[in-house]
Amino acid sequence: MNPRSAVRFLLLWSFRFVLLLALLLAGPAYMFAFGEVQFDRDWRTMQREPAGLAPDAGQYRDAVVQVYAARAFNWRGVFAVHTWIAVKPENAESYTLYEVTGWRRPSVRAMSGxxxxxWFGSPPKLLGEIRGSDAHRAIPTxxxxxxxxxxAHRYEAWPGPNSNTFTAWVxxxxxxxxxxxxxxxxxxxYLDQGLVARTPSGTGFQASLGGVLGLTIARREGLELNILGLVVGLDPLRPALKIPGIGRVGYGRPWTLPGEGPAD
Known part of the structure; x- marks a missing residue:
């Protein structure tokens, strides 16, 4: 390869890389530019009232398991959500929440509430839930x-392991x-071992290289391509696009099973 061809080759691939980066960051840029994530929140005065998505533990006697997501705090919210799991055994009068945070070790936190x-003022969204006998069987697991x-003693906001790694693991x-x-x-x-695993929905498989590069094919997730931890994708069964930073955009709603709530 002569010098001129080498320069042309480098310029071409540099342009492709910059274009790819621009496409990946377009969604987060939109979230930032149009105020979808607030940066001026004072955590001491943030909204803490429940959203009304969970049964009242004092009145609902059956077992409950719920999985939630909310926009991450501050600038991280333009890119990602934070997820957690809540469980209430049968006849229990309170919920136990399990989540991972980056400011403590071990990073796994269990608390009642x-x-x-x-989550730091961001409203929660119910990703899924089970109740009754299914929840009763699931809680020990x-x-x-x-x-x-x-x-538990390691945390990296990008590309993982982080709070979403933990929730997906469970x-x-x-x-x-x-x-x-x-x-x-x-x-x-971000997988704990190996390069291939079942998807969290249990309806397909994913391959992942350290959470930085990956491919998911599943009935519920559709087709997802992970590039530098940011996911682009297509849901052909419920027509929708998956855009980094923004999430799912389309006419269909995420799959729901009896007792489950939709997610964005």
């Missing part, structure tokens, strides 16, 4: 998965839970 409270989480190990995570759940594709 309202499962549908905002969830508790065991929480104890066995392999990254869901994959709980047969009763079939949850479609939003494409904005950065870290969900």
């Amino acid at each position: 309202a499962p549908d409270r905002p 969830i508790e065991a998965a929480v104890r066995d989480y392999p990254f 869901v994959r190990r709980t047969a009763e839970l079939q949850v479609e995570f939003p494409p904005t759940a950065i870290g969900k594709d």
Whole structure:
């Protein structure tokens, strides 16, 4: 290859890389430019009232398991959501929340509280839930998965392991839970071992290289391509696009099973 051809080759691939980067960042730029994520929130005065998405533990006696997502705090919210799991055993009068945070070690936190409270002011969205006998069977499995989480002493906001890595880990190990995570759940594709795993919905498979590069093909997730941790995708069964930063955009709604709520 002569010098002129080499320069042309480098310029061409540099242009392609810049174009790819621009496409990946267009969604987060939109979220930033149009105020979809607020940066001036004071965490001390943020909304903490429950959203009304969870049954009242004092009145609802059956077991409940719920999976939630909310926009991450501050600038991270233009890229990603934070996810967590809430469980209420049969006849229990309170919920236990399981989540991972980046400011403590071990990173896994278990606490009692309202499962549908905002996350630093961002309203929660219900990704999925099970109740009754299914939830009763699932809770011991969830508790065991929480104890066995392999990254409890390690946290990386990008590309993982992070809060979404934890939630996806627990869901994959709980047969009763079939949850479609939003494409904005950065870290969900970070696998604990190997390059291939079943999707959290249990309806397909994904290949992932350290959460930085990956491919997902599943009935519920559709087709997803992970590039640098940002997910672009297509849902052909419920026509929709999956756009980094923004999430799912289309006419169809995410798959729901009896008792499950939709996600964006």
